[in-house]
Amino acid sequence: MSEFRLAVVQLQVTSVKADNLNRARRLVKEAAGQGSKVVLLPECFNSPYGTSFFSAYAERIPGESTQVLSEAAKENKVYLVGGSIPEEDGGGKLYNSCTVFGPDGELILKHRKIHLFDIDVPGKVSFQESETLSPGSSLSMFETPFCKVGVGICYDMRFAELAQLYSRRGCQLLVYPGAFNMTTGPAHWELLQRGRALDNQVYVATASPARDETSSYVAWETGTCYLQYLADIRQQIPITAQRRDDLYAVTCVQEGSS
Numbered sequence: 565m566s567e568f569r570l571a572v573v574q575l576q577v578t579s580v581k582a583d584n585l586n587r588a589r590r591l592v593k594e595a596a597g598q599g600s601k602v603v604l605l606p607e608c609f610n611s612p613y614g615t616s617f618f619s620a621y622a623e624r625i626p627g628e629s630t631q632v633l634s635e636a637a638k639e640n641k642v643y644l645v646g647g648s649i650p651e652e653d654g655g656g657k658l659y660n661s662c663t664v665f666g667p668d669g670e671l672i673l674k675h676r677k678i679h680l681f682d683i684d685v686p687g688k689v690s691f692q693e694s695e696t697l698s699p700g701s702s703l704s705m706f707e708t709p710f711c712k713v714g715v716g717i718c719y720d721m722r723f724a725e726l727a728q729l730y731s732r733r734g735c736q737l738l739v740y741p742g743a744f745n746m747t748t749g750p751a752h753w754e755l756l757q758r759g760r761a762l763d764n765q766v767y768v769a770t771a772s773p774a775r776d777e778t779s780s781y782v783a784w785e786t787g788t789c790y791l792q793y794l795a796d797i798r799q800q801i802p803i804t805a806q807r808r809d810d811l812y813a814v815t816c817v818q819e820g821s822s
């Protein structure tokens with residue numbers, strides 16, 4: 565199939581988990597009703613984003629939230645990239661984890677955020693995910709009838725090497741559930757996506773929670789991935805074939821598992 569519709573669901577996230585889950589379920593249905601075959605939810609779609617919330621909202625996988633995702637994928641026959649949730653691994657560790665479900669409702673993969681969001685921009689934004697979360701240690705890719713897809717979460721997008729590895733392993737779409745802030749968002753949100761896409765000649769899709777939590781309006785978007793367009797660009801500007809593998813390489817030193 566040379567093209568398919570992708571929905572980016574920019575849903576409102578509140579402190580009421582049940583509402584977040586119901587909203588996600590409703591919007592996945594709406595997106596599928598409009599022809600989307602792949603649906604992407606934002607980072608921390610079931611919980612407010614913040615280190616003080618993670619342990620209270622954390623769940624085992626499978627658990628309540630991933631059950632809803634599985635059902636939503638199956639009911640609507642879509643590939644559902646379920647944003648992320650705080651995951652509790654049963655041994656006391658917490659992760660920021662994205663689960664992906666197939667149209668049959670089966671869990672395809674779980675991606676634990678590899679790069680934790682620890683930054684300090686004085687007077688603007690300071691965040692230390694590593695205060696409460698542990699990092700994942702796996703690359704995460706899945707096949708669809710349309711193309712192969714690489715998965716990262718938010719800060720993972722800043723690491724060009726990860727996107728390069730995904731691209732070199734055949735991914736034509738990279739998805740990053742995210743939740744940038746009002747400092748780095750305006751500066752880098754779009755730029756990073758375009759950078760990853762341009763360097764690797766792939767599509768890049770991101771989903772963020774809606775900004776205005778009091779608004780009843782929930783913004784979401786769909787777009788079409790034209791795979792022939794990628795093939796054309798790769799033929800016209802053949803950087804893949806021109807790469808000097810004799811001089812440099814991006815390699816994965818540890819596959820890990822998470």
Ligand SMILES: O=C(O)CCC(=O)C(=O)O
Pocket residue numbers: 607680681717718719720722742743744745748749752
């Ligand atoms: O990279 C950034 O500026 C934001 C990252 C972020 O918000 C996250 O990883 O959750």
